[in-house]
Amino acid sequence: MLFGRRKKNPIYLPDKGVQEWKYATCGYCSTGCAIEVGINAAGEAVTTRGVADAPVNQGKLCIKGITEASIFTAEGRANQPMLRQRHWDDWQPGSWDAALDHSATEFKRIQAEYGRDAVAVVSTGQLLTEEFYTHGKLVRGLIGTNNYCGNTTLCMASAVSGYKRSFGADGPPGCYEDFEHTQCLLAFGSNLPEQHPVIYWRLKEALEKRKFPLIVVDPRVTMFSQFADIHMPIVPGTDLVLLNALAHVILEEGLADEEYILAHCNGRDELHELVKRYDPPSAAKICGISADQIRQVARLYACAGAAMSIWTMGINQSTHGSDGVAAINNLNLITGNIGKPGGTSLSITGQCNAMGTREWGSTTGLAGHRALENPEHRAEVGEFWGVDPDFFPRQRGLAMTDIFPAIEAGEIKALWLVATNPMTSMPNTARIRKTLEKLELLIVQDPYQDVETAQYAHVFLPAAIWAEKEGTFTNTERRVNLVTQVKPPLGDSRSDLWIFNQMAKRFPGYENMSFPEAASEVFLEMGRLSKGEAAHGGQRYLDISGMSHASILAARGQQWPLREGESEGARRLYCDGVYPYADGKAKLLAMDWQDINERPDAEFPFWLNSGRVVEHFHTRTRTGKVGNCNKFSPTAYMEVNPDAAAELGIEHLDYVRLVSRRGDAIVLAQVTQRVPRNMVFVPFHFHDCVNRLTLGLLDPYSRQPAFKQGAVRIEKVDQLAAGQLNLALRAY
Ligand code: SF4
Numbered sequence: 001m002l003f004g005r006r007k008k009n010p011i012y013l014p015d016k017g018v019q020e021w022k023y024a025t026c027g028y029c030s031t032g033c034a035i036e037v038g039i040n041a042a043g044e045a046v047t048t049r050g051v052a053d054a055p056v057n058q059g060k061l062c063i064k065g066i067t068e069a070s071i072f073t074a075e076g077r078a079n080q081p082m083l084r085q086r087h088w089d090d091w092q093p094g095s096w097d098a099a100l101d102h103s104a105t106e107f108k109r110i111q112a113e114y115g116r117d118a119v120a121v122v123s124t125g126q127l128l129t130e131e132f133y134t135h136g137k138l139v140r141g142l143i144g145t146n147n148y149c150g151n152t153t154l155c156m157a158s159a160v161s162g163y164k165r166s167f168g169a170d171g172p173p174g175c176y177e178d179f180e181h182t183q184c185l186l187a188f189g190s191n192l193p194e195q196h197p198v199i200y201w202r203l204k205e206a207l208e209k210r211k212f213p214l215i216v217v218d219p220r221v222t223m224f225s226q227f228a229d230i231h232m233p234i235v236p237g238t239d240l241v242l243l244n245a246l247a248h249v250i251l252e253e254g255l256a257d258e259e260y261i262l263a264h265c266n267g268r269d270e271l272h273e274l275v276k277r278y279d280p281p282s283a284a285k286i287c288g289i290s291a292d293q294i295r296q297v298a299r300l301y302a303c304a305g306a307a308m309s310i311w312t313m314g315i316n317q318s319t320h321g322s323d324g325v326a327a328i329n330n331l332n333l334i335t336g337n338i339g340k341p342g343g344t345s346l347s348i349t350g351q352c353n354a355m356g357t358r359e360w361g362s363t364t365g366l367a368g369h370r371a372l373e374n375p376e377h378r379a380e381v382g383e384f385w386g387v388d389p390d391f392f393p394r395q396r397g398l399a400m401t402d403i404f405p406a407i408e409a410g411e412i413k414a415l416w417l418v419a420t421n422p423m424t425s426m427p428n429t430a431r432i433r434k435t436l437e438k439l440e441l442l443i444v445q446d447p448y449q450d451v452e453t454a455q456y457a458h459v460f461l462p463a464a465i466w467a468e469k470e471g472t473f474t475n476t477e478r479r480v481n482l483v484t485q486v487k488p489p490l491g492d493s494r495s496d497l498w499i500f501n502q503m504a505k506r507f508p509g510y511e512n513m514s515f516p517e518a519a520s521e522v523f524l525e526m527g528r529l530s531k532g533e534a535a536h537g538g539q540r541y542l543d544i545s546g547m548s549h550a551s552i553l554a555a556r557g558q559q560w561p562l563r564e565g566e567s568e569g570a571r572r573l574y575c576d577g578v579y580p581y582a583d584g585k586a587k588l589l590a591m592d593w594q595d596i597n598e599r600p601d602a603e604f605p606f607w608l609n610s611g612r613v614v615e616h617f618h619t620r621t622r623t624g625k626v627g628n629c630n631k632f633s634p635t636a637y638m639e640v641n642p643d644a645a646a647e648l649g650i651e652h653l654d655y656v657r658l659v660s661r662r663g664d665a666i667v668l669a670q671v672t673q674r675v676p677r678n679m680v681f682v683p684f685h686f687h688d689c690v691n692r693l694t695l696g697l698l699d700p701y702s703r704q705p706a707f708k709q710g711a712v713r714i715e716k717v718d719q720l721a722a723g724q725l726n727l728a729l730r731a732y
Pocket of ligand 1: 026027028029030031032033057060061062063064065066196197198199
């Protein structure tokens with residue numbers, strides 16, 4: 001008799017004719033999976049597989065990595081530069097010289113006419129680190145605008161800001177291996193199985209070997225919360241209240257690690273004084289978590305021995321995002337859970353190289369975690385690059401989310417967008433459209449010419465994609481891993497490194513600087529710049545001088561800091577309790593919560609929540625064209641609670657119109673208990689959808705928008721007309 005699998009048809013893997021496997025790191029999320037791309041006899045990328053001996057993923061990939069080979073030739077790839085006078089004219093193909101000459105000439109004209117900062121540059125988390133570094137050198141050292149930022153403002157800015165405020169520097173202190181040591185895991189606003197499936201697999205492996213409490217804080221019953229021991233369905237935007245209440249219980253009940261606090265932290269008394277006001281019964285009324293559960297979780301966390309917190313967008317995309325991160329750091333500092341195995345506060349980052357741009361992109365400062373506000377840092381980088389330090393601004397300019405209002409106000413006239421798609425990703429689409437129409441010059445540099453924002457561009461620069469180039473990515477746990485070039489760029493598209501180098505030649509001052517052409521040389525230059533002393537007198541943390549492309553490939557990724565002469569990087573930061581503030585101590589921050597979000601009311605009675613699904617990445621420029629990703633997640637939908645649906649007469653799979661104070665969007669209704677009665681959830685990937693509705697109030701520190709805290713109403717619509725509209729919108 002046959003049982004189980006043997007009774008079914010066997011699974012056949014089609015022979016794709018792979019002649020050679022080439023090494024890369026996945027180009028989607030920040031997990032940093034090592035991947036091999038299969039190349040056939042014609043030199044085409046035909047398939048992928050996980051790298052079995054890679055420490056991050058040990059052979060595993062998620063659906064996006066498994067289907068990644070198809071992105072090289074997906075529909076919409078651009079293969080030659082294009083120009084036009086006005087954005088409604090037809091595109092005219094042009095040479096690289098014509099496109100770059102026009103872009104540089106117009107940038108210089110606008111700067112001469114309106115000032116240096118009248119041009120803005122918005123980068124991404126998708127490029128290779130060597131490209132980020134070169135881009136920063138070009139923008140800071142030659143173009144000289146201070147309005148230079150990255151789309152990472154939409155996902156990770158609050159984590160960066162919170163880390164800097166608490167610890168004195170950016171950089172996640174923990175690593176994936178901490179799952180194997182922790183005795184309590186607290187996850188905030190993170191749907192790990194869908195957002196970072198391979199990190200989730202690491203966690204699950206650890207849990208299968210050794211049980212420890214898993215606590216998930218999320219307003220929605222996510223896949224992650226269904227696997228949790230405790231789910232805390234918090235009221236949107238009130239994380240700071242919950243975190244202050246947890247700190248209240250720990251400090252009031254004498255559960256804090258006072259020895260650690262005394263030796264390594266400032267601000268204990270101020271924090272204690274503030275959180276006295278956040279007693280569990282009072283906090284419960286605001287955050288919706290019962291007083292008993294707050295006490296239970298606080299005690300579990302404080303008494304665990306080694307406890308760790310992870311978070312993603314649920315914390316970051318908030319008007320209190322930076323405070324939320326700092327409050328998570330507070331929780332870990334007062335319990336002595338930083339820098340020890342299983343005891344950490346680990347921001348799970350978003351894009352494949354969000355970390356690389358934080359480290360080397362110079363968007364919020366200068367290369368290598370240096371600050372514009374620090375004269376020594378300006379002098380170091382100026383001398384290293386061959387730039388007069390006085391050419392650098394003395395403080396950070398506008399963030400991405402402030403650049404668009406400045407365009408609206410007429411202060412910025414030209415914008416260069418690199419691998420970012422604000423027409424889909426920014427809140428309040430209608431306003432972004434009007435803003436882009438005001439520009440005298442919009443340059444879009446992207447591998448895909450059908451990216452929605454290109455509709456408003458005057459110059460399109462076709463970039464090579466992912467493993468058509470060589471360089472490095474840094475993942476969530478500070479692991480630098482290599483992407484090798486597995487095939488040449490499509491058509492006349494060029495690597496972003498080449499584009500930046502060519503653009504640099506067109507600005508005065510180029511002759512005093514060096515712009516290496518090979519990514520491996522750029523990496524070694526970054527290594528030399530990474531050495532030095534930190535503010536507290538010790539060595540700099542972001543030191544990669546012990547790495548090279550060859551050593552990274554051999555190890556399948558190396559973590560920083562890895563200093564010259566060392567063979568292995570540090571798994572954790574701050575293990576000695578010394579933090580990069582001048583006195584070596586971390587800051588406990590006392591932060592009061594203010595109710596400033598848009599909330600549901602009689603006219604707009606539902607919270608609007610948004611997030612990611614496993615099949616798609618960001619604005620679907622790539623996954624929207626991958627057959628299997630689209631097959632499993634073809635269209636925009638809204639999760640709605642059965643009670644709310646019944647009250648409104650909405651059936652499962654009806655089309656409905658969601659309306660906010662900003663606009664409306666047509667979505668399919670998915671009736672489910674995953675959301676509470678007063679909330680709807682919409683995936684954020686689809687164009688002309690959730691961001692037509694979002695308000696996007698900004699966090700005061702990070703300038704990150706509150707994508708997840710708005711209000712909408714649901715309206716019934718004509719099913720046939722709505723279906724046709726939806727099909728037209730999602731045509732590809
Ligand atoms: Fe790529 Fe992230 Fe999936 Fe790994 S988990 S294969 S890095 S998308």
